[in-house]
Amino acid sequence: MITLYGVAISNYYNKVKLALLEKQIAFTEEVLPPAQSEAVLKRSPLGKIPFIKIDGGYLSESQAILEYLEEAFPEHPLYPSDLFERAKCREFIQHIELNVEQIARRIYAEAIFGGKVSQEIKDEVLIKVENGLKGLARLMTLSPYALGDHFSAADVVAWPHFQLVGFATQQIYGRDLVAEHIPGVAAYMQLIENRPHAQLVGKDRAAALEAFFKNR
Structure with missing residues (x-):
């Protein structure tokens, strides 16, 4: 199960959320604004949102997340095959x-x-x-x-x-x-x-x- 962290007013958060939904990937959401606390910085190096939690750890930057989702979950692709x-x-x-x-x-x-x-x-x-x-x-x-x-x-x-x-x-x-x-x-x-x-x-x-x- 993937956990998506961030806030729904963020266009980058909504980009990742829409991708998860369209690819039919199971996930949960945790509301978390950007922050500079040590707890957040351990998961997102600049304290930015969105970021996700996966089995291997945490992944930040929305485009890196999108690319990961496409490769890890090839069903319902969002990128052309050509x-x-x-x-x-x-x-x-x-x-x-x-x-x-x-x-x-x-x-x-x-x-x-x-x-x-x-x-x-x-x-x-x-x-x-x-x-x-x-x-x-x-x-x-x-x-x-x-x-x-x-x-x-x-x-x-x-x-x-x-x-x-x-x-x-x-x-x-x-x-x-x-x-x-x-x-x-x-x-x-x-x-x-x-x-x-x-x-x-x-x-x-x-x-x-x-x-x-x-x-x-």
């Missing part, structure tokens, strides 16, 4: 996380957590996120899924990231940059949200967000 198409899936994931989500998270402090971000950072993030999304649009086929006619790891990753980046940019710039730069993304998001496992993840995420904003 080597080039598998590499394209990994390319997509790296692009969306490095050139879109990791850039956009610089404005989360204000968009989500009630802090303040300088105008200089906002301007820089705007340019870089727009460029990243334009590049991502060149990789996506939306036919009807991110990279073709099969649901894949690309969709597991895109769905929670698009949700958060779209929300954050709407809050800061008054514009949903994901909707602006990914043609057809609204229909795509609805397609993913029609999946029962995505609905479960979304329901848990909504409840966690409600509790977070209530207690902030």
Whole structure:
């Protein structure tokens, strides 16, 4: 049995959770926010979430977890069998996380957590996120899924990231940059949200967000 640690407001947590559900892997969840306590650092070297507990120990970093799950549980694959198409899936994931989500998270402090971000950072993030999304649009086929006619790891990753980046940019710039730069993304998001496992993840995420904003 796998234990998934983290919080349901995290897009990276929800990425791993959706993968576990779609691959039909048995797991339990333990609510645990990121922390610098010794107890957490022993399991996740920077105190980040999500991380998982497996028979051999603990594993952190969401993409490393996704790759492990694919190799350890080959049933219900999330990656294409063709080597080039598998590499394209990994390319997509790296692009969306490095050139879109990791850039956009610089404005989360204000968009989500009630802090303040300088105008200089906002301007820089705007340019870089727009460029990243334009590049991502060149990789996506939306036919009807991110990279073709099969649901894949690309969709597991895109769905929670698009949700958060779209929300954050709407809050800061008054514009949903994901909707602006990914043609057809609204229909795509609805397609993913029609999946029962995505609905479960979304329901848990909504409840966690409600509790977070209530207690902030």
